[in-house]
Amino acid sequence: MAAKTKAQDIIDNNAVAVFSKSYCPYCKATKSLLSEMGAKAYILELDQIDDGAAIQDALEEMTHQRSVPNIFIDKKHIGGNSELQGKKSQLPKLLQEAHAI
Numbered sequence: 423m424a425a426k427t428k429a430q431d432i433i434d435n436n437a438v439a440v441f442s443k444s445y446c447p448y449c450k451a452t453k454s455l456l457s458e459m460g461a462k463a464y465i466l467e468l469d470q471i472d473d474g475a476a477i478q479d480a481l482e483e484m485t486h487q488r489s490v491p492n493i494f495i496d497k498k499h500i501g502g503n504s505e506l507q508g509k510k511s512q513l514p515k516l517l518q519e520a521h522a523i
């Protein structure tokens with residue numbers, strides 16, 4: 423599957439999608455926050471898959487964001503870890519509406 427199609431498919435079929443890298447501290451903070459909130463999230467570790475670089479390129483094209491984590495809730499682009507942490511107070515509502523909790 424082409425990288426862009428694969429990324430879009432993951433975004434479309436998961437309440438929360440996080441494109442991550444396993445060693446990235448910002449990604450760890452995002453995964454911890456989502457886990458603390460009890461959110462069901464699809465996590466793709468781009469450094470652990472063959473097409474990770476192609477997916478990162480596709481995400482950049484789609485969101486104008488190259489960094490990870492690249493986070494989507496209810497198919498909407500949230501941004502990176504800073505943006506997610508900045509939305510902490512709105513997260514329970516956002517996650518409920520997305521049926522992630």
Ligand SMILES: N[C@@H](CCC(=O)N[C@@H](CS)C(=O)NCC(=O)O)C(=O)O
Binds near residue numbers: 443447505
């Ligand atoms: N402000 C960003 C910082 C994210 C960041 O710097 N991520 C690094 C990895 S730790 C990154 O994407 N580096 C470029 C790359 O891995 O291609 C956030 O809060 O998500």
